[in-house]
Amino acid sequence: MTVIWINGPFGGGKTTCSTTLQQELPGAVLFDAEEVGFLLRQVFPGKYKDFQDNPAWRPLVAQFAVHCHRENDDHPVIIPMTLLRQPYAAEIHGAIRATGIPLQHLLLHADPDTVSARIDASVEFPDDEARSEKVRAFRRRKLPVYTEAYDGWLAADTEVIDTTHLTPRQVADQALKTIGAL
Numbered sequence: 001m002t003v004i005w006i007n008g009p010f011g012g013g014k015t016t017c018s019t020t021l022q023q024e025l026p027g028a029v030l031f032d033a034e035e036v037g038f039l040l041r042q043v044f045p046g047k048y049k050d051f052q053d054n055p056a057w058r059p060l061v062a063q064f065a066v067h068c069h070r071e072n073d074d075h076p077v078i079i080p081m082t083l084l085r086q087p088y089a090a091e092i093h094g095a096i097r098a099t100g101i102p103l104q105h106l107l108l109h110a111d112p113d114t115v116s117a118r119i120d121a122s123v124e125f126p127d128d129e130a131r132s133e134k135v136r137a138f139r140r141r142k143l144p145v146y147t148e149a150y151d152g153w154l155a156a157d158t159e160v161i162d163t164t165h166l167t168p169r170q171v172a173d174q175a176l177k178t179i180g181a182l
Contacts, residue, residue, distance in 0.1 A: 002179065003103045005105045006175070009143060009146040012109075016172075017108060025176075029078070034051075052085065058095075062096050065079060106161060107158035115143060120136065161178065
């Protein structure tokens with residue numbers, strides 16, 4: 001099958017869509033590339049503000065995706081991860097494709113007002129409002145970076161699914177259709 005990279009703004013529904021895809025695609029597994037970043041932060045605390053800037057992160061993510069795909073008997077590997085720097089996407093996606101494994105890059109896009117409203121309504125930690133607000137503040141800060149990437153390269157490099165007026169189920173159905181599973 002394929003590696004399915006689900007991209008989009010922070011708080012844009014990547015995890016929700018990915019979880020639904022995993023349930024719909026027989027044998028599919030989820031790979032959270034952030035976990036590789038968290039591991040690198042433990043090894044090199046404070047060295048990189050954004051773990052994606054660590055030169056080890058990108059090849060490790062690509063190799064992990066490749067090994068997951070092979071270990072999973074070529075069933076889909078779903079990677080929900082915001083990736084906004086074109087050179088980083090090219091490095092990771094190119095390394096995966098160089099092994100002969102197909103990669104489909106989907107973008108869950110919504111207009112900035114819709115993303116802002118979704119961020120404002122999110123509650124990541126129901127028992128800790130201060131911690132939830134910290135996550136929301138991070139996501140708000142990243143929205144202009146996402147918009148710049150979308151306008152600059154991202155829309156042209158992906159299969160865009162406009163989620164502005166879609167329910168999570170409709171987003172997943174559109175993703176399934178886009179990857180040829182519906």
